[in-house]
Amino acid sequence: MEVRFIKPEEAADFLKISAASFIWKFDKEIDNKLDMPVLGAFHNKKLIAGAEIYNHKCNYCGNIINTLVLDGICSQPEYRRIGGVKALFDEVCKTAIENDITVGFLSPFSISYYEKFGFANLNRSFSIKVPFNNLSDFERSNDVELYTGEQFNELCEFHNKCAQKENLMTLRDNKNQFCDTPLESTDYTYIHRNSKGEADGYVRFKVNRPNELVAEELFFLTPDALSGIIGFLRNYDGIVKTLVVKKQYTGSPFACIADRIDNTNYEFTGGIAARIYNLKKLLENNVYPEKHGKFSILSLDTSEQNNGIFCVEYENGKATVTKRNSGDYDIALTPSAAARLLLAGEGHTKETAVFIDGVDLKNNADDFFRAFPYRPTHFIEYIC
Numbered sequence: 001m002e003v004r005f006i007k008p009e010e011a012a013d014f015l016k017i018s019a020a021s022f023i024w025k026f027d028k029e030i031d032n033k034l035d036m037p038v039l040g041a042f043h044n045k046k047l048i049a050g051a052e053i054y055n056h057k058c059n060y061c062g063n064i065i066n067t068l069v070l071d072g073i074c075s076q077p078e079y080r081r082i083g084g085v086k087a088l089f090d091e092v093c094k095t096a097i098e099n100d101i102t103v104g105f106l107s108p109f110s111i112s113y114y115e116k117f118g119f120a121n122l123n124r125s126f127s128i129k130v131p132f133n134n135l136s137d138f139e140r141s142n143d144v145e146l147y148t149g150e151q152f153n154e155l156c157e158f159h160n161k162c163a164q165k166e167n168l169m170t171l172r173d174n175k176n177q178f179c180d181t182p183l184e185s186t187d188y189t190y191i192h193r194n195s196k197g198e199a200d201g202y203v204r205f206k207v208n209r210p211n212e213l214v215a216e217e218l219f220f221l222t223p224d225a226l227s228g229i230i231g232f233l234r235n236y237d238g239i240v241k242t243l244v245v246k247k248q249y250t251g252s253p254f255a256c257i258a259d260r261i262d263n264t265n266y267e268f269t270g271g272i273a274a275r276i277y278n279l280k281k282l283l284e285n286n287v288y289p290e291k292h293g294k295f296s297i298l299s300l301d302t303s304e305q306n307n308g309i310f311c312v313e314y315e316n317g318k319a320t321v322t323k324r325n326s327g328d329y330d331i332a333l334t335p336s337a338a339a340r341l342l343l344a345g346e347g348h349t350k351e352t353a354v355f356i357d358g359v360d361l362k363n364n365a366d367d368f369f370r371a372f373p374y375r376p377t378h379f380i381e382y383i384c
Contacts, residue, residue: 038072051073060103102281151199330364331368
């Protein structure tokens with residue numbers, strides 16, 4: 001099985017496979033080029049599977065790590081189960097190690113399927129639906145400005161400031177990551193400004209008349225910014241009935257507000273799956289307790305870089321991480337279990353972790369669980 005990035009003249013072949021996999025219409029007049037790198041698997045010189053690959057920088061405990069996102073993973077139906085997708089993931093793992101990638105993400109169609117490649121489902125988000133009629137406690141506001149593209153540097157800087165406060169949130173540096181053609185696309189972004197005229201929040205949304213205004217992105221730094229954005233969105237209550245805010249998580253500020261509003265509905269929308277490609281670097285970038293502690297992890301990863309016993313000794317927020325091949329350990333983790341405990345921010349204890357498949361507690365691992373408490377975790381990225 002040959003695995004390599006596809007050539008421009010092979011773009012139509014990949015898009016045909018994507019069409020056959022996801023059952024969408026292929027248009028030979030326009031579906032003949034790609035704007036992103038695609039890794040392809042070839043069987044007898046025929047392209048049979050592929051995946052789009054995007055590189056991002058991501059926040060982890062206030063530190064910036066290199067990550068990648070796999071999207072559009074597909075395989076030709078008649079060539080399935082001969083190892084095409086596995087060959088892709090093997091190559092991605094190798095490439096990630098060579099390019100200093102710490103974590104990879106994808107949107108899973110099947111949790112159990114991607115667990116075979118070391119991915120775990122995390123950051124299970126939900127949508128919050130609130131009737132506009134029940135938002136009257138929020139004073140109407142117009143302290144906003146339509147994003148036109150001219151404010152890119154300001155909006156990008158603000159987004160990245162928000163990213164520093166939530167684990168796994170990706171940083172942005174590309175104009176394509178914000179929509180500056182609202183009239184043509186009906187995809188609107190408004191920047192909220194405080195009394196000093198500074199950006200302190202933004203919302204990106206679409207209006208689906210007559211039922212819903214759907215906020216795909218809602219970010220803010222202060223309660224006043226959140227109240228001001230909701231007050232602005234109330235201006236649409238004459239043409240839609242419900243405000244929908246997507247990609248929220250338990251304990252998010254908007255969820256805390258919505259909990260107090262009558263007739264609020266919550267709808268889970270799945271989550272993102274993640275895999276750790278560089279366990280040592282991730283452990284080094286974690287923020288640890290002030291109190292001294294130490295633990296050892298037996299990593300059952302097939303990747304040589306991640307396989308072995310990782311010994312962590314921490315104090316005053318920082319840690320020393322070393323690796324050895326044998327000896328005693330406190331907790332054993334499969335790749336998917338490691339991703340769940342170290343990335344999801346769920347704040348597990350030894351009492352709850354034993355129910356996670358791939359976790360094996362051998363010794364007292366209290367110092368391990370103390371090092372990975374609950375943390376706001378919000379993976380969100382805009383493919384460009």
